Amino acid sequence: MKEKHGGEVAVISLGGEEAARVLRSSLAMGADRAIHLLDPKFKDSDEFASAAALAKAIEKDGGADLLLAGVQSDDLGSGTTGTMMAEFLGWAHATVVVGVQVQPDTKSLQVQRELEGGINETVELTLPAVLTIQFGINQPRYASLRGIMAAKKKEFKVWSAADLGLADNAVGRAGAAYDVKEILVPERKSRVEVISGTPEEAAAKLVEKLRKEAKVI
Amino acid sequence: MIFVVAEHKDNKLRPITSELLVFGQRVARDFGEPITAVILGSSTGDLAGELKTRKIDRVLRAEHAGLAEYNPDTYVQVLQSILNKDKPFLVLMGHTTQGMDFAPRLAVRLCGPLISGCVEYEKQGERLILTRQIFNAKMNMKTLVRGEPPYFATASPGAFPGDEVESGGNAEVIVFPVQLTGTPKRKILNRVEAPKGQTDLSSAPIIVSGGRGLKQKENFNLIFELAEAIGGSVGASRPVVDAEWLPREYQVGSSGQTVSPRLYIAVGISGAIQHLVGMQTSRCIVAINKDPEAPIFKVAHYGIVDDLFKVVPALTKIFKDLRQA
Numbered sequence: 001m002k003e004k005h006g007g008e009v010a011v012i013s014l015g016g017e018e019a020a021r022v023l024r025s026s027l028a029m030g031a032d033r034a035i036h037l038l039d040p041k042f043k044d045s046d047e048f049a050s051a052a053a054l055a056k057a058i059e060k061d062g063g064a065d066l067l068l069a070g071v072q073s074d075d076l077g078s079g080t081t082g083t084m085m086a087e088f089l090g091w092a093h094a095t096v097v098v099g100v101q102v103q104p105d106t107k108s109l110q111v112q113r114e115l116e117g118g119i120n121e122t123v124e125l126t127l128p129a130v131l132t133i134q135f136g137i138n139q140p141r142y143a144s145l146r147g148i149m150a151a152k153k154k155e156f157k158v159w160s161a162a163d164l165g166l167a168d169n170a171v172g173r174a175g176a177a178y179d180v181k182e183i184l185v186p187e188r189k190s191r192v193e194v195i196s197g198t199p200e201e202a203a204a205k206l207v208e209k210l211r212k213e214a215k216v217i
Numbered sequence: 218m219i220f221v222v223a224e225h226k227d228n229k230l231r232p233i234t235s236e237l238l239v240f241g242q243r244v245a246r247d248f249g250e251p252i253t254a255v256i257l258g259s260s261t262g263d264l265a266g267e268l269k270t271r272k273i274d275r276v277l278r279a280e281h282a283g284l285a286e287y288n289p290d291t292y293v294q295v296l297q298s299i300l301n302k303d304k305p306f307l308v309l310m311g312h313t314t315q316g317m318d319f320a321p322r323l324a325v326r327l328c329g330p331l332i333s334g335c336v337e338y339e340k341q342g343e344r345l346i347l348t349r350q351i352f353n354a355k356m357n358m359k360t361l362v363r364g365e366p367p368y369f370a371t372a373s374p375g376a377f378p379g380d381e382v383e384s385g386g387n388a389e390v391i392v393f394p395v396q397l398t399g400t401p402k403r404k405i406l407n408r409v410e411a412p413k414g415q416t417d418l419s420s421a422p423i424i425v426s427g428g429r430g431l432k433q434k435e436n437f438n439l440i441f442e443l444a445e446a447i448g449g450s451v452g453a454s455r456p457v458v459d460a461e462w463l464p465r466e467y468q469v470g471s472s473g474q475t476v477s478p479r480l481y482i483a484v485g486i487s488g489a490i491q492h493l494v495g496m497q498t499s500r501c502i503v504a505i506n507k508d509p510e511a512p513i514f515k516v517a518h519y520g521i522v523d524d525l526f527k528v529v530p531a532l533t534k535i536f537k538d539l540r541q542a
């Protein structure tokens with residue numbers, strides 16, 4: 001988008017050292033500058049507290065035209081942080097985005113959303129906007145050696161909760177909207193009949209059962 | 218009051234709506250809260266009539282030409298004014314591309330906790346515990362919502378049995394006066410169905426589906442060979458499609474096709490809920506997976522716990538021999 005329409009790409013993340021690593025590698029891949037929300041007080045933030053802090057930081061940084069986030073993370077996968085940021089910022093948003101066309105004249109975007117059952121929906125959004133991007137729509141560039149060297153000279157802001165003017169009870173565990181009570185391996189109630197033997201024996205038994213017992217072939 | 222936000226499409230309630238009602242009815246029983254189903258749209262009379270027969274206390278019809286199409290701006294605006302007039306305890310929405318598009322905004326606007334993708338709930342003392350899946354359904358996380366209600370939750374499709382929804386109610390249907398202010402920041406331009414081509418799996422009698430367990434694109438030949446030997450069609454889990462081993466129309470699951478064949482063979486597929494909702498009503502399900510703990514075995518009728526690279530060729534050979542005989 002930057003190559004086509006100009007502008008600047010900033011990367012922002014809330015987290016510990018792993019977030020810093022992601023920010024540095026984004027700079028090496030071509031982002032212009034980075035903002036790292038780093039503070040022990042952010043520890044155990046939930047989606048609500050994280051989105052509030054990120055939105056605050058974006059405002060403090062002077063806003064933006066477009067904010068890109070993922071649909072959901074690989075770990076907690078709640079799929080809410082990006083959309084919550086849109087609400088904190090008061091911007092338009094669209095989720096599960098698989099395509100984006102910028103319309104500079106009208107300060108708007110056309111985006112494709114991926115719905116259930118393979119349906120694609122095209123919507124128009126006024127800018128500024130938040131998009132949550134579906135996995136796999138672009139191939140990231142590799143960071144070149146030159147990119148890695150150049151990244152070292154790029155602006156890298158580190159902001160704490162106090163820098164954002166956030167009270168202690170608005171961040172981290174205190175600012176979260178829920179508590180995690182327990183994490184457990186789900187119990188599996190199963191009706192499965194496990195077929196044993198060598199692969200050949202098991203395959204033969206299975207075919208027999210599918211023919212005689214289940215009668216599906 | 219428990220609010221269930223009905224989801225509908227083409228003048229039909231979507232399956233998630235019954236699932237949300239089951240969720241609501243269970244919570245209602247434990248917490249003694251009444252249930253209101255809310256339906257937003259431009260002509261919701263028939264659907265409100267259908268909702269009214271469920272065992273709930275009230276149906277709210279929010280009707281307005283501006284609600285003909287789903288839009289997060291209008292949905293949040295209307296739901297906010299509905300919830301502000303009442304004493305909401307819990308607001309239930311679908312963990313669908315629609316529910317997930319507005320639920321986070323609504324929760325932030327009303328400053329309540331949102332637990333997304335719920336699969337279970339329980340009451341401990343007077344507190345509500347909502348369970349959601351994490352790490353791609355490998356683990357469950359039990360959460361305790363904080364503060365005063367309203368609490369917000371989205372339910373994972375398939376997690377609550379929609380066919381167990383209790384009927385026999387005669388809920389009062391109330392038309393909620395809708396006033397829309399401001400211009401929405403989002404406008405719907407069009408909707409296109411995915412090209413069905415040769416892989417309309419929805420009516421296939423036999424499907425052999427492969428997942429990430431196949432490791433690489435070339436290995437998918439094993440699936441095609443087995444499918445051909447049985448005389449079935451080929452399906453896939455989402456990562457297979459994301460990695461471009463196969464085009465999108467092969468994908469089975471919540472963001473792909475919903476299938477219900479006579480025989481579904483899942484090879485190297487773990488059985489994440491998003492996959493399960495697309496195939497769990499199949500008449501006979503076979504799982505081939507080297508991990509005995511894989512959730513696919515929860516819905517399978519027959520399982521082989523072994524290396525697919527050994528089992529699948531053996532199966533293919535038997536079917537080929539059978540064909541020749």
Ligand SMILES: Cc1cc2nc3c(=O)[nH]c(=O)nc-3n(C[C@H](O)[C@H](O)[C@H](O)COP(=O)(O)OP(=O)(O)OC[C@H]3O[C@@H](n4cnc5c(N)ncnc54)[C@H](O)[C@@H]3O)c2cc1C
Binds near residue numbers: 353427456486505506
């Ligand atoms: C919004 C959203 C929508 C989604 N929609 C869909 C959807 O429509 N369809 C869908 O499928 N997924 C969907 N997903 C993804 C889903 O959550 C899972 O990530 C996905 O289904 C996992 O695919 P898999 O089972 O192929 O891979 P994995 O979970 O990686 O499982 C691979 C399995 O292969 C087994 N295996 C590995 N090697 C072997 C071997 N040699 N022999 C035997 N077994 C082996 C492993 O034990 C494992 O169980 C969606 C996710 C999200 C967030």
